[in-house]
Amino acid sequence: MKKHLLIMLLSVLTLVSCSDDNNNSSGEKTGILKGKVTTINTHKAVGGALVFTFDNDNNIYHTYTNVTGDFELDAPVGDREIYIQTGDGSNFRTKIDVVVQENQTQQLEESLLRLDQVARIAYVSGNYDSIEDIITSLGYVAESITFSQLSDYSIVSQYDIIFLNCGSISGAISSNPTVTNNLANFVTNGGSLYASDWSVAYLIGGGSNTTACNAAGGFIPDTTLCSVDNGNSETLTASITNTALANAIGLSTLDIEYDLGSWQKIVSVDETFWEVLVRDTTTNEALMIKTNNFYDSSLAGNPVGSPENSDWITICHQPDDNSSNPITITIEASSWPAHEAHGDTLGSCTSTGTGGTIYYTTFHNHANENIGNAQFILEHVILNL
Template sequence: MKKQLLILLLSMLTLVSCSDDSNNSSGQKTGKLRGKVTTINTHKAVGGALVFAFDDEKNIYYTYSNATGDFELDTPIGDRVVHIQTGDGSNFRTTINLVVQENQTQQLEEASLRLDQVARVAYVNGSFDNIEDIIASLGYEAEQITFSQLSDYSIVSQYDIIFLNCGSISGNIATNTTVTNNLGQFVTNGGSLYASDWSVAYLIGGDTNTSSCNETGGFISDTTLCSVNNGGSGTLNASITNAALANAIGLSTLDIEYDLGSWQKIVTVDESFWEVLVRDANTNEALMIKTNNFFDQSLVGSRVGNSQNSDWITICHVPDENGSEPITITIEAADLQSHLDHGDTLGSCSAVGTSGTIYYTTFHNHANQNIGNSQFILEHVILNL
């Protein structure tokens, strides 16, 4: 009963519109927008999507969709562009042009609120999981590339997101500095990575997996993460420690089934470098982590990814003096100067330099498909890279 009450409270909080820069108290006239954010083809609800619009002074009015995809937003009257974004908005986003009427509530058509994929996405085929199946179940597209193609940066740099399935490493990754250097360069220049289970070896070294701390290889410092391939099969009760994630999927705890005989346990993690999103509820050990902190100045080059993103720029929007936190959004390049004049800055509010996001999960969608509620987490990861 307590768990149900918590989920209800989280959902209610999400439906409360935020107007970080709004001057409603100074007489700003608004109307109300309501709607439901869904995926592009399969029309699944998207929780945790950022929905926002600006007034004429580039002050932001925003809210987040709840676990059922529903939102309600107070918006300045007049001709407005409403943005729907997940992650930082560089990979999945939708815009809507409409007229907001004073003191009127508009119920927006669901067809106009479907989240578009603007990222070019790749995955490396694995032996023990298939993240591409979940991507497809959401209605989005991913292209298969081979492990050997990771050695060619001209191929790697074409993508915005690369998914590294468990069991996708061929040979000893510790000696394959070309692959790991390419992945480090990819992230430094804005690319985002997902790695699951044994694929932690791409990040911190090892063979096809990682059997001890401080193994040779990888591009992430061993001081930030140690993972050892000694996890046993069974069910773990997990707690979602990131409030935004819990709110987006409507769960604060869940059971995660580990059906392989040896999975990569996270032994130590530097929480100033990695954010822990999911933990073992009994041992407090990290089960899923995320970082925007990897950046190698020596690898800085051209921004990676899909050319259709070249007219869009990620910024850190700075609210006025009401104490609200800065918020990362992606805007059209033509609007950049007006945002800079407002006090916004280039790049993500949380990332270092031009770096992209890395997610690492110790769990995945298994060979026997015994994934349960952890699918909701993986769906959220896909849309927030």
């Protein structure tokens, strides 16, 4: 399943920024904060991170880091809590206190801006994928669990994120309904999953992989996704169709070399349920997809995740002036009453119920780690689950 990715085009490294609920038009005094967000130990740049703060009326001021991790935030003056988050902020986030000075530009110390892991992360070892190596290369920690341990919800529910490596299924997933029911339970209650290549079987059924549409097993509705193990050895020209992802990693188009003749192709995908992030530019075939739409109300109420997250909640923040789309953020639970009064709502702006995120990629890390620019995509996935 070795796949080699070669860059064809680098996007311009521009600083992506915005300030909703803004405030200068209403006479709010502000200052500029500048800095660079990096990973916790290896100090790699984190592109696409949300950096934000609030004024005294809970109006948000926010921006995003560029591909080199740099940002410039226009912030209201005074004592401010500055938040740095990736994904919805529930798994990776940092908070610092800053005194913002009127009409002054402050360069924040890089050591203060390193993205912390607050999630408890697990992975199931596979024969062809080793996503845990990339997690470690970013300076973060993942714990190994076995396929059989997925049958024990008391183990599964301890984690915020579970990575399902390609080749990690023992036997046939259709013969392990407890595993897939536990994963459905996990996602319904806010847990996030990464599955790659053959691990699509966890989602839609089959054996150790999936050889036909509508296979037995899995927990994702068959009507939303069909993947078949009929990929041939070939090189595909792919485009990153998600603007935020392209801006975050500075990459818009690349070659993906599938140099073994056995990999899962996505035959069909319901794009009202899944978002397609990477496509084959020739066939328009999806190569990487994401959803926040899985939710089984009959499984709700079974909490998952690290106790470190128990005092934080994910909300959908509503811009005060309705000038842009609402923003998903994670805040301290104690500040919820003020946000509720502002008109914010509990839960993600995009998720159904309390459901977590699922990423599926047809490409992945592997033993020799010669994966080209796929590494940047997978790093982004890790930090945005």
